[in-house]
Amino acid sequence: xxxxxxxxxxxxxxxxxxxxxxxxxxxxxxxxxxxxxxxxxxxxxxxxxxxxxxxxxxxxxxxxxxxxxxxxxxxxxxxxxxxxxxxxxxxxxxxxxxxxxxxxxxxxxxxxxxxxxxxxxxxxxxxxxxxxxxxxxxxxxxxxxxxxxxxxxxxxxxxxxxxxxxxxxxxxxxxxxxxxxxxxxxxxxxxxxxxxxxxxxxxxxxxxxxxxxxxxxxxxxxxxxxxxxxxxxxxxxxxxxxxxxxxxxxxxxxxxxxxxxxxxxxxxxxxxxxxxxxxxxxxxxxxxxxxxxxxxxxxxxxxxxxxxxxxxxxxxxxxxxxxxxxxxxxxxxxxxxxxxxxxxxxxxxxxxxxxxxxxxxxxxxxxxxxxxxxxxxxxxxxxxxxxxxxxxxxxxxxxxxxxxxxxxxxxxxxxxxxxxxx
Numbered sequence: 505x506x507x508x509x510x511x512x513x514x515x516x517x518x519x520x521x522x523x524x525x526x527x528x529x530x531x532x533x534x535x536x537x538x539x540x541x542x543x544x545x546x547x548x549x550x551x552x553x554x555x556x557x558x559x560x561x562x563x564x565x566x567x568x569x570x571x572x573x574x575x576x577x578x579x580x581x582x583x584x585x586x587x588x589x590x591x592x593x594x595x596x597x598x599x600x601x602x603x604x605x606x607x608x609x610x611x612x613x614x615x616x617x618x619x620x621x622x623x624x625x626x627x628x629x630x631x632x633x634x635x636x637x638x639x640x641x642x643x644x645x646x647x648x649x650x651x652x653x654x655x656x657x658x659x660x661x662x663x664x665x666x667x668x669x670x671x672x673x674x675x676x677x678x679x680x681x682x683x684x685x686x687x688x689x690x691x692x693x694x695x696x697x698x699x700x701x702x703x704x705x706x707x708x709x710x711x712x713x714x715x716x717x718x719x720x721x722x723x724x725x726x727x728x729x730x731x732x733x734x735x736x737x738x739x740x741x742x743x744x745x746x747x748x749x750x751x752x753x754x755x756x757x758x759x760x761x762x763x764x765x766x767x768x769x770x771x772x773x774x775x776x777x778x779x780x781x782x783x784x785x786x787x788x789x790x791x792x793x794x795x796x797x798x799x800x801x802x803x804x805x806x807x808x809x810x811x812x813x814x815x816x817x818x819x820x821x822x823x824x825x826x827x828x829x830x831x832x833x834x835x836x837x838x839x840x841x842x843x844x845x846x847x848x849x850x851x852x853x854x855x856x857x858x859x860x861x862x863x864x865x866x867x868x869x870x871x872x873x874x875x876x877x878x879x880x881x882x883x884x885x886x887x888x889x890x891x892x893x894x895x896x897x898x899x900x901x902x903x904x905x906x907x908x909x910x911x912x913x914x915x916x917x918x919x920x921x922x923x924x925x926x
Contacts, residue, residue: 510540512834513604514562516580517548517615521641521657522815523823524576524610529567530827531608536564538835543602548581548611549618552595559602571820574812580611586618586864596625600634606834608827609638612647613859613866616640616842620855623840635839638855639826643811645694648858648867649844651875656826659818661688661695661810666702668806669743673703676741681800682731683743684788686781688807693871696747699806701881706730706742708885711749712871712878713924718750720758722920724787729888729902729917731792731799736901740799742886748807751780759783781805795906873924882924890921 512535514528532542545551546558560566560578570577585591599607599622609619616638623636640647643661645654665687672683685705687696693710700708707730709723727744734742759765759778766777781803792799815823822845829850830843841852858866871878892898893914903913 510535510538510605511603512540512542512606512608512831513545513599513602514542514578514608515545515548515552515610515615516576516578516641517584517609517611517618518580518582518641519612519643520574520576520580520811521643521655522574522660522811522813523656523819524580524641525567525573526571526815526820526823527608527610527639527641527656527827527830528562528577529571530824531830532562532567532827533564534828534831535834536562538831540606543604544578547579547583548615549583549585549595550581552598553583553585553591557598557602571824572814574814582614584614584618586614586621592618592621592625596622596629600626600629605633605635607634607636608830608834609636610641611638612640612642614864616855616866617859617864620840620859623855635834635837637830637833637838637841637843637852639830639843643695644689644692645698646690646692646869648869649853650846651869651872653844653846654822656819656823657811657815658694658698659822660813660815662698662702663816664810664813665695665699665806668809669699669703669705669745672804673705673743676743679800680740681802682741684727684781684785684801684803685743685745686748686803686805686807687745688805688810689748691749691752691868691870693747693749694869696745696749697871697878697881700745701884703743703745704884705745706734706886708745708747708881709750710747710871711753712873714753717755718753719755720783720787723750723784724791725917726887726920726923727784727788728791729920730886731788731797732902732905733886733888733892735797735905736898746781746784748780751778779803795908797905878924888917888920890918893918893921 535542542562544560544562551558585595619636619638626634642655643657645658647655687699689695785801785803840855844851899910903910
């Protein structure tokens with residue numbers, strides 16, 4: 505097909521992430537410089553599953569200065585037609601009627617699956633020249649790229665989140681209290697670990713440390729013993745950072761009888777609405793009260809405020825590279841691929857290598873607790889260690905604070921030292 509007849513559509517799905525505008529900007533500029541037309545679909549797939557798609561024509565003048573802005577010029581939504589054949593066909597019908605020949609999809613695993621289904625259905629409609637590429641996006645950094653290759657938006661979320669936690673840490677020091685911070689991240693602990701390391705949090709807890717179901721009492725005891733170690737060192741303040749993914753891995757039995765857990769009309773727990781920080785805080789306060797320790801603790805969630813932040817320099821550059829790479833791959837005739845940059849080279853990853861056709865999901869990249877990234881973080885945390893229990897003086901101080909005998913303290917808390925030991 506002649507270059508002048510190519511029409512690129514750009515669509516954004518899922519939650520916001522810093523850098524979306526960088527992808528839109530670079531992709532538009534490169535496509536327009538190639539002689540192609542470009543349009544953006546507003547609000548993700550929301551209007552494409554309806555009768556009237558909302559379209560924004562894009563030219564270089566529209567996007568040349570948006571790369572350093574947060575949010576999404578095209579906005580976004582979580583509308584997901586990928587598993588509904590009727591809605592999917594409607595999306596493809598709209599795209600083909602409008603004349604789209606190339607689709608650049610920006611989003612997470614759901615949006616990637618929809619992109620793969622759009623491509624398949626379009627080809628069934630005998631449009632062999634219809635190409636789809638997907639640019640992976642999430643602040644969670646958990647999409648299945650090679651280790652060390654981040655998803656765009658993560659570095660900005662980590663930067664903004666770490667500034668928030670640094671400010672909380674100074675508040676904690678100034679007034680003499682603890683903050684319990686829950687960081688977004690779905691199943692994986694990348695964002696919590698990154699924020700905690702950069703801000704110098706007292707202790708960081710992530711789901712990857714646990715081989716089996718996470719118990720609420722274990723999480724509470726990990727925080728409590730960190731508090732005891734700080735008190736033994738003459739400090740009555742600190743910050744604990746917990747990954748949201750701990751809740752996903754928590755034994756449901758631990759939440760079943762809690763009043764703080766919201767439920768639907770059938771009595772099923774709504775984990776998406778659980779105030780995880782408040783639940784852990786309450787259990788920690790119970791434990792401390794049993795020890796006769798009065799300590800002020802405040803729970804805080806770091807989440808939505810990091811998603812539309814203006815991107816830091818890394819994400820500005822990285823997202824523009826990805827937008828450029830998306831058009832490069834389309835020019836090469838590539839389709840059904842995830843756009844990635846590895847070792848400073850454009851490296852496409854085929855959809856069928858990363859998307860499970862049965863679930864429509866990409867695999868989740870968890871934190872590698874054997875990596876130097878985690879091991880160094882673990883070294884600098886204030887957590888109960890096996891050496892604390894083997895040193896009579898340290899053990900005696902901790903046991904006295906907990907109003908326990910050294911032996912009873914050791915028996916109760918020794919299992920904590922087996923978790924991803926440093």
